[in-house]
Amino acid sequence: MHEVVLRIKRSEPSVSAETRFDEFKVPVEEGMVVLDAVHYVEQNIDPTLGVRWNCKAARCGSCAAEINGRPKLMCKTRVESMGDKITIEPMRAFPVVKDLVTDVSHNFEIARKIPPFTPKKDTPTPFLMQQSDILRSKEFRTCIECFLCQDVCHVIREHNSDYVGPKHVVKIASLDMHPLDGIDRSNFMHSDGGLGYCDITKCCQETCPEDIKITDNAIIPEKERIVDHVYDPLGRLIHRIRGSRWQ
Ligand code: SF4
Ligand code: SF4
Ligand code: FES
Structure with a gap:
């Protein structure tokens, strides 16, 4: 099965000043969106990964992130459109709570x-x-x-x-x-x-x-x-x- 590498920015400022990128191999399925790939990581490799989502239908606005340097909804971005290595970071304009979750208050x-x-x-x-x-x-x-x-x-x-x-x-x-x-x-x-x-x-x-x-x-x-x-x-x-x- 074809695989894609997710490169995810990790940090939790309330605990430590450390920031790093972790890489995860994810098997690609037909029609997969970036949020599916992040969920695969959370459910099968690292359950401590911080990610916010609700609808998975581009309606709630909560899965916003930077994908390959561009602000996008993770649930509206097809994995196959992003290449074999996908970098995912939290939105840069807001303080990070944990990993991909930002404080938009x-x-x-x-x-x-x-x-x-x-x-x-x-x-x-x-x-x-x-x-x-x-x-x-x-x-x-x-x-x-x-x-x-x-x-x-x-x-x-x-x-x-x-x-x-x-x-x-x-x-x-x-x-x-x-x-x-x-x-x-x-x-x-x-x-x-x-x-x-x-x-x-x-x-x-x-x-x-x-x-x-x-x-x-x-x-x-x-x-x-x-x-x-x-x-x-x-x-x-x-x-x-x-x-x-x-x-
Ligand atoms: S990009 Fe701005 S205007 Fe467009 S849906 Fe999101 S918050 Fe609303
Ligand atoms: S300065 Fe900001 S609000 Fe004004 S057009 Fe550019 S991106 Fe939009
Ligand atoms: S999960 Fe609701 S917009 Fe992506």
């Missing part, structure tokens, strides 16, 4: 800072939602919170800035584009949100396993919104008169 702290959905006071009832309003933010709701876009973003990885990151811009754009939302998040994005740090490299968009057009449909419109609402005096005036509804 910083994202939940960011999420708590985002001004929540706030219904407009003068909403007519019943309100008829337009299909165009549904379609505008529908793709944002497919986010599985894998945080791969956060992981690949060089601003978060290298500069440790105050930028909330692409996953959270997706969330903010979905709130801002809701026709019943009544608040303006431009100032938050301009200041605490740190959107100015993003230089639109599109790495996040290319990495997203849900094919969300993060840069094109969330980041760029949010940047344009800041220009209109924060910098442009005429835009500011019009925005005040018309309210904060997404235009």
Whole structure:
């Protein structure tokens, strides 16, 4: 039977500063994904291997890792597409808990800072939602919170800035584009949100396993919104008169 070598980064910072790569030979079966190969190691060779997963169907976002240096979901990556030697490392933008498991809780702290959905006071009832309003933010709701876009973003990885990151811009754009939302998040994005740090490299968009057009449909419109609402005096005036509804 054909075999593949998994080269897995091992560490447990709460116990020791040691970091090493262990190699494991895994027999390849038809249709095998990288998560299957990691499970083979865990079940047959080394039960102490730390790995997080839930659905094995690319729905829960918990098996995110770096495979041959690229941020990917282990359950959505075919073994045969990765060559005979596959290097698997934890996501680099987050602190390691153990082996392939990272602590992504910083994202939940960011999420708590985002001004929540706030219904407009003068909403007519019943309100008829337009299909165009549904379609505008529908793709944002497919986010599985894998945080791969956060992981690949060089601003978060290298500069440790105050930028909330692409996953959270997706969330903010979905709130801002809701026709019943009544608040303006431009100032938050301009200041605490740190959107100015993003230089639109599109790495996040290319990495997203849900094919969300993060840069094109969330980041760029949010940047344009800041220009209109924060910098442009005429835009500011019009925005005040018309309210904060997404235009
Ligand atoms: S486009 Fe912006 S958010 Fe996306 S990876 Fe580049 S800098 Fe980060
Ligand atoms: S936007 Fe895409 S890459 Fe980012 S967390 Fe959501 S699903 Fe993952
Ligand atoms: S195990 Fe749920 S996304 Fe991979």
